[in-house]
Amino acid sequence: MSEPRPGVELLWGAPRTPARGPRPGLSLERIVGEAVAIADAAGVAGLTMPGLARRLDAGTMSLYRYIPGKDDLISLMIETATGDAPRLDVSDGWRPALTHWAHATRTVLLAHPWMLDVVTSPRVMGPRELGWLEEGLRALSVLALPPMRRFDLALLVNGYVRGVALEQVHGEAVAAQGPFFTPELLTEHGREADFPLLMEVMESFPFDAPAGDGEDARFAFGLERLLDGIETHFGGAAV
Amino acid sequence: MSEPRPGVELLWGAPRTPARGPRPGLSLERIVGEAVAIADAAGVAGLTMPGLARRLDAGTMSLYRYIPGKDDLISLMIETATGDAPRLDVSDGWRPALTHWAHATRTVLLAHPWMLDVVTSPRVMGPRELGWLEEGLRALSVLALPPMRRFDLALLVNGYVRGVALEQVHGEAVAAQGPFFTPELLTEHGREADFPLLMEVMESFPFDAPAGDGEDARFAFGLERLLDGIETHFGGAAV
DNA sequence: GCTCGATGCGTATCGCATACGCAATAGGGG
DNA sequence: CCCCTATTGCGTATGCGATACGCATCGAGC
Structure with a gap:
């Protein structure tokens, strides 16, 4: 029933x-x-x-x-x-299409950061949201894989996008409430010896860099790594 | 001040x-x-x-x-x-260590799914949590990269772990409140023509499979892809 | 045993989500 | 043309959660 x-x-x-x-x-x-x-x-x-x-x-x-x-x-x-899913062009293969899809997803998430807080709750997805999944599957449809495996890959990339966006938004929120990620946090409590590598990072932290660009680059870089990995594994499965 | x-x-x-x-x-x-x-x-x-x-x-x-x-x-x-970070063995290189780190992180998140809901809020990290970051950096310390770049990689892997865990917990929560991801959702509203690839997936959905194992495998697989990508890019940077 | 920094916690305030019920409204069948 | 009824707007009320405030009490050191 x-x-x-x-x-x-x-x-x-x-x-x-x-x-x-x-x-x-x-x-x-x-x-x-x-x-x-x-x-x-x-x-x-x-x-x-x-x-x-x-x-x-x-x-x-x-x-x-x-x-x-x-x-x-x-x-x-x-x-x-969420808006309507982008129409993907799969004529150049799955990789450019999936890249576009991932970037578009990220753009939506960053435009509406609250989505990262609520997509977790048990809920029913709507037609627009499923449309995005459908497009992701379409990008992967040129790979000769069982449907379920393509679905896994779409979720994999989607999970990556979410995770990195979450990290960025979280980091920005923390930074907004005051300097926290600084060497002082550790030195004030005499713990600098316990975190030598973090100290190195904190000391070289460029707080003046334009945050958005760096994040975009980091995201794009990680995405390329992930897709590289998919390609080396499934590259031969192209239809 | x-x-x-x-x-x-x-x-x-x-x-x-x-x-x-x-x-x-x-x-x-x-x-x-x-x-x-x-x-x-x-x-x-x-x-x-x-x-x-x-x-x-x-x-x-x-x-x-x-x-x-x-x-x-x-x-x-x-x-x-969060518990104490695992002591990583980096004698075999960064990859096994980072793999271990990622799996351990995932284990913690799945043992306490509520963490996925709260790590987003602006907050200060404690020593244990920073200890995990430090260990991740230690795994990567064998790569001859600037500290900031190693930090990026640690966050990258961490973001991936979070994203996939979020996806899994979310999916389980949705499934627990009743069958939703079924062909009926689409057919009942006459939308099956709009989601041909999703229909394929839904029809082949093995609801009887042990969910946990499949998720573990999917996670491990995606992680391997991500690390593959990192390796092909930075593999030559080993100290 | 007195003092003063703590503690346990009852009471009160405020904001939120939401049930309930009543009065106002207007399309359509007679 | 008018009344019936599905429907809307929304005031009021309930119940719960977070947390400020203040009082009674406790107990280590003098």
Whole structure:
């Protein structure tokens, strides 16, 4: 038996258009759009139902006429912020396509860092999000592998993208709340002898470098390594 | 000027032993240990100050005599659950050592899945956690690279481990709340034509396979690819 | 035994998610 | 054309979590 799960219908069903009753003063699109804007600016922690209602000039409880609960709102936010998957060009083989896919995924995650906090929760993926997976599979479809193996590879690359994005966002958040990753942390507690290699790193830390570029380069570099590894292993499987 | 930030002292300072006053009925160790046990069983969402106090047979506010706030508690939980970094044997080169390091990291994350939810928040790392980084750097120290570059590589591998663990935990959580990743999701909404490759995957999904083993293999495989890539790029840099 | 730095914790505040119910609204069948 | 009813807006209320505050109490050293 399939349970109703109203949230799934919001993601997958057709938009509801009621026949009778007062005209709705809000719309799912407006609610979700404003929620995404709030989360972009203040993170998921800054997104509250009263706060969202205030931005929409509505009563708090009015929101619940449109969504069953906050969890469903977040699912819809993910679906909206994700956007449509890029159309990949696989004519040059899987590697350029998968590279493009990975970079596009990273761009989305960095544009909406709160997504890194919420994609973990148990939830149902929407059509847009599955569209991204489908495109990833399409990039890999030129490899003569069982579908399940291609799926593994798509998740592998996706996991890499997430992990590195998480690392970057985390690092930036820590840096924003004050200098922490400095030699002083260790010397002040007399622990510098326990972390000789970290001391080296901290001392050479270029705090003045433009953070974004370095992160992009680090990401691209790691991605190339990962794809190199895939290629040496599966390169011969090209159709 | 360095601000006080009491949480940092809890992580890095010496254990406080008060001279006067009533004997403390609780201890940091007991509080943090019980908190980790709760989070292991119920996730961070299941960890509340009143709930924790109840397990400890204490009043809720008593906890605040030991920790400044919940955030600091979580920092301490991470530090405790992380455990001591494994001593790596680098005599066979960087690759076996780094492999061991990555697997050990993964083991910790899967033993305490809530860590994946909280490592993102802006926080200060403790000595144990930095010890892991130090060990990762030690594995890479046999490569003749600038310290910063070795640091990048350590974060790269760490990011990969996190990303894949996140993916696995997320997938398991979704699966636990009912079948979702099935062809029916698509066919029920008449969208099967939009996701031909996903349909293939869903149809071949072996729901009966032992999940853990498959995930371990997938992780190990991806890690090998990543290290392969690093090796082909930096292999010549061995000291 | 007095003092003063601690501790245990009841009480209170504040913010959040969300259930419930009532009043206002408006398309459509009679 | 009007009333019926599905529907909306939202005030009010509940319950829970984090945490500030203050009081009663404790106990090591004088």
